[in-house]
Amino acid sequence: MRLSNRVLAEFIGTFWLVLGGCGSAVLSAAFPKVGIGLLGVALAFGLTVLTMAYAVGHISGCHLNPAVSVGLFVGRRFPGSDLIPYIVAQVAGGIAGAGVLYLIASGQAGFSLAGGLASNGFGDHSPGGYSLSSALITEIVLTFMFLMIILGSTDGRAPQGFAPIAIGLGLTLIHLIGIPVTNLSVNPARSTGPAVFVGGWAIAQLWVFWVAPIIGAALAGLVYPAVAGKAERE
Numbered sequence: 668m669r670l671s672n673r674v675l676a677e678f679i680g681t682f683w684l685v686l687g688g689c690g691s692a693v694l695s696a697a698f699p700k701v702g703i704g705l706l707g708v709a710l711a712f713g714l715t716v717l718t719m720a721y722a723v724g725h726i727s728g729c730h731l732n733p734a735v736s737v738g739l740f741v742g743r744r745f746p747g748s749d750l751i752p753y754i755v756a757q758v759a760g761g762i763a764g765a766g767v768l769y770l771i772a773s774g775q776a777g778f779s780l781a782g783g784l785a786s787n788g789f790g791d792h793s794p795g796g797y798s799l800s801s802a803l804i805t806e807i808v809l810t811f812m813f814l815m816i817i818l819g820s821t822d823g824r825a826p827q828g829f830a831p832i833a834i835g836l837g838l839t840l841i842h843l844i845g846i847p848v849t850n851l852s853v854n855p856a857r858s859t860g861p862a863v864f865v866g867g868w869a870i871a872q873l874w875v876f877w878v879a880p881i882i883g884a885a886l887a888g889l890v891y892p893a894v895a896g897k898a899e900r901e
Contacts, residue, residue: 668726670749674756676727680719681757684731685764685860688712689785692850693772709842712851717835724831732854733757734880738814741888744821757856765860784861786869787852787876795847802849803879809841810853810883811890818891852876853883 691711695703703711720729728745730736733754739745765784772778783792789802797805816837820830838853845851852858858876862869 670752673727673749674752676723677730677753677756678760678763680723680727680729680731681760681856682764682767683719684712684715684854685761685857686767687715688857689765689861690768690771692785693768693782705843705846709839709846712842713835713837713839716838717831720831720834727753729831731757731760731856732880733856733877734810734854734884735814735817737881738810738817738884738888741885742814742818742891743888744818754856758859761854761856761858761860762863763860765864768861769864780865783850783869784865785850786861786865787850787858788868788872789849789875792868792872793848794850797848799875802875805845805848806852806876806879807883807886809845809851810880811887813837813841813853814884814887815891818887819895822895824895849876853880855880 688708688711691703692708695711696705696708716729716731719731723729728739730739730745730753736745736750736753736757740747740750769780769784772784786792789797789799793802817830817834819825820833841853842851845853855877858873862873
C-alpha cells in the first residue's frame with residue numbers, strides 16, 4: 668500500500684477518534700436527562716478505534732496515535748521511515764476532528780471554550796483535581812498497557828480477527844480508569860486537537876500528553892518482545 672494511502676487513512680481515522688471520543692464528552696456526557704456519563708465517553712473512545720480498525724486497519728494498521736506508532740517502531744513492527752509522515756497525519760486529523768467539534772459545539776447558546784473542549788489537563792484542569800505526578804504516572808502506565816494489548820493482540824500467534832475488539836475494549840477500560848485524572852489522553856494527537864482551539868492552559872500543559880504517552884509506548888515496545896519471546900518453528 669502506498670504511503671499516501673496510508674497517511675490519508677491515519678488522518679481520517681484520527682479525525683474520527685477525536686470527533687467521536689471528544690465529541691461524546693463535550694456534547695453528550697452531561698446532556699440533560701440522557702447524558703452518557705463517564706462510562707459512555709469511555710465506550711465512545713473504544714468504539715472509534717474498534718470501528719476504524721475494521722475500516723482502515725488493512726490500509727494503514729490503524730495507529731491513530733503517535734504513541735502507538737512509536738511503540739510499534741520500538742517493537743520493530745513499524746518502519747522508522749514512515750514514523751514522521753504517520754505522526755503528521757495523525758496530528759492533522761486530530762486538529763481537524765477538534766475543529767469540526769468546535770463548529771458544532773459553538774452553535775449552542777452560551778457555549779464557551781472555558782469548558783475545555785475535552786482537553787487533557789492536571790492540577791486545576793484535572794477533572795478530579797489530580798497532580799502533575801498523578802497525571803504522569805497515569806499516562807505512562809495506561810499507555811504502556813494499551814500498547815501491550817496492541818502488540819499482543821496483533822502478534823501472529825494471537826487468535827486472528829479479534830485484535831480490533833481487544834484494542835477497542837482495552838481503550839475503553841483505560842478511559843474508565845484515567846478520565847477522572849487527566850480526561851485521559853494516551854494519545855498526543857487526541858490531546859493536541861482540542862488544545863489548539865482552547866489555547867492558554869491547554870497548550871501549556873500539552874507537553875505532558877506528548878512525553879508521558881511516548882515513554883509508556885516505547886517501554887511497551889521494549890518489554891513485549893522480552894515477554895513474548897520468539898515464535899516456535901513448526
